[in-house]
Amino acid sequence: MKKRALISVSNKEHLVPFVKKLAALDYEIISTGGTLKLLTDEGIDAKQVDTVTGFPEILDGRVKTLHPKVHGGLLAKRDQQAHMEALKENEIEPIDLVVVNLYPFKETVTKLGVTEEEVIENIDIGGPTMLRAAAKNFNDVVVVVDPADYEHIGAKLEEGTVDMETRKQLAAKVFRHTAHYDAMIARYFNEVIEEVFPENYTVTYEKVQDLRYGENPHQQAAFYEDVQYKGVSLATAKQLHGKELSFNNIQDANAALEIVAEYDASAVVAVKHMNPCGIGLADHLHEAFKRAYEADPISIFGGIIACNREVDKDTAIQMHEIFLEIVMAPNFTDEAKEILMQKQNIRLLELENFNARKAPEKITTVKGGVLVQTSDEGKIEASDLEVVTDRKPSAEEIEDLLFSWKAVKHVKSNAIVVAKNKQTVGIGAGQMNRIGAANIAIEQAGKKAENAVLASDAFFPMPDTVEAAAKAGITAIIQPGGSKRDQDSIDVCNANGIAMVYTKMRHFKH
Missing domain, CATH: 3.40.140.20 (AICAR transformylase, duplication domain)
Known part of the structure; x- marks a missing residue:
């Protein structure tokens, strides 16, 4: 029996030489729409899919391959007599090779100014269904979703067979591809309905490159891109x-x-x-x-x-x-x-899109799961500050307090930043106690700590950090406030002429 290949692709790159190879190997070619036109224009003998199904394309092409004569031909197990008898009884012929790639959803959804109608019409239905059917039945059907595989698979077919390991590799690629495709669609709808934490959190990325190694030379690593992210x-x-x-x-x-x-x-x-x-x-x-x-x-x-x-x-x-x-x-x-x-x-x-500041969710892996949170986009203006000391900060101090507050947000907790004249002069990061971070920042600042400001990412559980700041000559402090012992820190500030303001916002960074 003559072997049959079903070809229906959106990305037509490198397709024609591959299909000509199939035709030379005596495959019967079945195709649809624009793919069929391309193949016939190139002199390849190809049949319209409706001549196989006996049913016309309808609904502006939304329904063309969703038919038992397609999916029966894909899903039938060739080594099961009952399956083959069912094909014969229903006048269905097996399909041995599927070459399908999908409507360009990614390219559509990432376009500037794209309409909802355009997005919806670029959700492929028949393509993923054929791919999944063929991949499920990889024992009997060779399925190719990636144009990069044409040359390799063509060579295998010319040799006479596609081995089982290759078939499984192709099937795995299909399921990765359709999962990626569906995850992008789910992401689009989640954004439309503003669903941040759905019952199933599905994310997908495309590989940018393999890396030489990870954090250390004995670790493997790769870099992936979130293709739907619109920021820098x-x-x-x-x-x-x-x-x-x-x-x-x-x-x-x-x-x-x-x-x-x-x-x-x-x-x-x-x-x-x-x-x-x-x-x-x-x-x-x-x-x-x-x-x-x-x-x-x-x-x-x-x-x-x-x-x-x-x-x-x-x-x-x-x-x-x-x-x-x-x-x-x-x-x-x-x-x-x-x-x-x-x-x-x-x-x-x-950096492209430098002024686009849209922040994605933060994903942190833990053993057996992930933690997901919205990005820390909390911002404080001068009008948000609560002065809690006798002395109010000067206009220059407020500028430096806001500058240091933006900086301390990005320092690992426990975090202290000392700043003066729009310059960090001391940074204490990632210490197990707050006074430890303060001591590092103040020591690094040295004489520059005099008349400088200090920012703390969280409140002071004890007045020791304020005492160290006073000793160093710091004149203003910004911190969230909220400790049971806030008054102790306020008293130290007042005794030393230090201005202190509360943000009522914490910036832990673990």
Whole structure:
């Protein structure tokens, strides 16, 4: 009996040579719509699917392959006599090979200005159904969903058979593909109805690249993209120069990107091990970089830099003087690129959609499950601050308090940030107690702590942090408030002329 192949694709790349190979191997070709036209225009003898089903395409093409003569031919087990007798009784012929890829839902849903009608009409029904049927019956049906497999499978068919291992690999790819497709559709509807935490949390990503290793050389890793995310993303960044990014590079770069997005003025953020080691704001980017560098000239060595403005010649000259792993920015001037590219290994990344700040949910894996939370988008303005001390902060102190509050949000808890003149001068991160974090930040600040401000990501359980701040010469403090012993800290502030404000918002970062 002549073998039959059903071909129906949206992505027609590399299709014609593959189908010509099938025709040369004496496959009967069945096809639909635009695929059929392409094949016949190329001189390939192909049959319209309705000549197989005996039923016309209806509902503007919504129904064409959803028919027992298609799915019976796909699902029948060739080694079961009852199945084969059922085919014969119902005048159904087996289908031995399926080549299907789906309506371009991803390309449609990610288009700017796309309408709901366009999205709905690009939800494929018949395609996934054929793919799943063929993949379920992989013992008897070869199923190809990826054009990248045409050449390999064509060679196998020319050799005479597609082995069972390959059939299972193709089936696995199909189920990954349809699961990815359905997850994107579910995501679209969840966003439409504003469902954040559905009863089944389904996420899907597309591989960007394999990485050399993970956090450590004995760990494997890969980088995946959320293709429906519309904000600025490392997955869509354009790498202009330098070697391949590592797992740790991507983690640190993402941390830097999240921090720099907090600021509207020209900002430079330096990150090491996912914590900021220096943040500077200024009227011009080269001034902001100088402040970020001087905040901690030791830790910035080998660091990750994120800028929220175009990197110009003056900034690039400063950057060129030290070893940096990555510099990210919306763009670079030609002069800046020429200067920075003199270093072979520095990575330069241009970020698309830099002003798009939509934040995805945060997903954290735990053994046997995941934790999902909305992103920490909490923001505080000057009008939100509650002054709880006798002395009110000056206008300059309020600017630095708000600057440091945005910074401490991105420092691992327990977190303390000391800042002055829109520059971090001391950062204490990830300590087991708050006074430990404060001591680190104050020690790092040194004499710069005098007349500086201090931010704490959570309240003070005891007045010891305030006492240390007073001893260092700090003049203003920002913290959430809410401790049973708040009054103890307020009393220390009042005794030392320190202004303290409450945000009534906590910024733990674990």
